[in-house]
Amino acid sequence: MRWSEICVHTTNEAIEPISNILHETGASGVVIEDPLDLITEREDNFGEIYELNKDQYPEEGVYIKAYLPINSFLGETVDEIKQSINNLLLYDIDIGSNTVTLSEVKEEEWATAWKKYYKPVKISKKITITPTWEDYVPVSPDEIVLELDPGMAFGTGTHPTTVLSIQGIERYVQENDDIIDVGCGSGVLSIASILLGAKEVFAYDLDDIAVKSTGLNAKLNKVDKRIHVKQNNLLDNVNKQADIIVSNILAEIIIRFIKEAWYNLKDDGLFITSGIIQAKKDLVKDQLLQNGFTIIEVNEMEDWVSIVAKKVGV
Numbered sequence: 002m003r004w005s006e007i008c009v010h011t012t013n014e015a016i017e018p019i020s021n022i023l024h025e026t027g028a029s030g031v032v033i034e035d036p037l038d039l040i041t042e043r044e045d046n047f048g049e050i051y052e053l054n055k056d057q058y059p060e061e062g063v064y065i066k067a068y069l070p071i072n073s074f075l076g077e078t079v080d081e082i083k084q085s086i087n088n089l090l091l092y093d094i095d096i097g098s099n100t101v102t103l104s105e106v107k108e109e110e111w112a113t114a115w116k117k118y119y120k121p122v123k124i125s126k127k128i129t130i131t132p133t134w135e136d137y138v139p140v141s142p143d144e145i146v147l148e149l150d151p152g153m154a155f156g157t158g159t160h161p162t163t164v165l166s167i168q169g170i171e172r173y174v175q176e177n178d179d180i181i182d183v184g185c186g187s188g189v190l191s192i193a194s195i196l197l198g199a200k201e202v203f204a205y206d207l208d209d210i211a212v213k214s215t216g217l218n219a220k221l222n223k224v225d226k227r228i229h230v231k232q233n234n235l236l237d238n239v240n241k242q243a244d245i246i247v248s249n250i251l252a253e254i255i256i257r258f259i260k261e262a263w264y265n266l267k268d269d270g271l272f273i274t275s276g277i278i279q280a281k282k283d284l285v286k287d288q289l290l291q292n293g294f295t296i297i298e299v300n301e302m303e304d305w306v307s308i309v310a311k312k313v314g315v
């Protein structure tokens with residue numbers, strides 16, 4: 002796959018809303034580059050002065066970079082991003098110079114460009130996610146360390162939608178549960194499920210890079226024998242029944258397979274959904290209620306919503 006790097010030059014104030022806009026349009030691996038941070042970080046950690054590359058960072062401000070697959074919708078997606086950023090002015094957000102540039106990147110660069118920004122993060126009561134390139138020593142004996150190489154697939158583990166999903170799994174998974182992970186990305190939810198006690202996970206993703214990434218990350222965490230990953234569209238032709246189905250996708254996609262999720266759950270099974278923006282919360286809740294689920298809980302983080310629903314029969 003070919004990738005395009007979109008780079009937005011903006012202000013500190015606009016980092017969060019612009020990152021959200023990029024995530025919402027399906028961009029992967031959003032990176033914030035603040036030339037001043039780079040200098041400080043180098044001085045603090047390595048005792049050496051980072052020489053600012055003026056060609057790379059010609060102006061003051063922050064550079065937000067993200068990666069979009071090059072396909073026939075790229076032009077429309079970029080227009081949509083520019084429009085949404087301009088709309089921030091309506092909320093009095095200073096978007097600075099708001100220069101948006103687009104350039105093609107090689108797959109290898111895509112995979113490594115953002116590595117320096119990921120650090121170990123405790124994302125639930127038990128789980129700390131650490132990138133493979135960090136040496137992390139757990140602070141307490143109950144802490145579970147999940148190592149992740151996000152590589153090319155969505156899922157650094159720290160996005161609010163992923164955090165909400167893992168917190169949901171942690172609350173509900175039981176010893177020996179069977180799990181289905183729809184849209185597994187880097188495999189982070191599948192791996193977390195096993196580390197938290199599940200017996201087996203059946204993980205699916207449409208993207209072959211995600212399938213490979215899940216396989217590699219499962220191996221890295223020594224749980225590959227219990228995670229069965231396959232390229233698949235949602236739950237098409239899946240004939241298994243699980244105790245929990247987890248899916249961090251988008252509201253529009255979740256509602257497309259609620260019926261299948263019902264069939265692929267055991268009685269009283271749980272459907273942990275995430276990746277839902279606030280505006281679509283009620284739509285997903287209604288569809289779940291109309292298709293044989295009750296709502297167990299709704300959790301929110303930033304603008305994102307996760308709904309846990311239980312299969313009750315129709």
Ligand SMILES: C[S@@+](CC[C@H](N)C(=O)[O-])C[C@H]1O[C@@H](n2cnc3c(N)ncnc32)[C@H](O)[C@@H]1O
Nearest residue numbers: 155156163184185186206207208211234235249
């Ligand atoms: C938001 S990411 C979530 C990744 C990971 N589960 C996490 O929580 O970090 C959504 C994933 O769903 C996958 N996906 C999108 N549409 C899909 C479909 N129709 N069938 C299967 N996977 C799909 C994408 O390729 C992507 O890896």
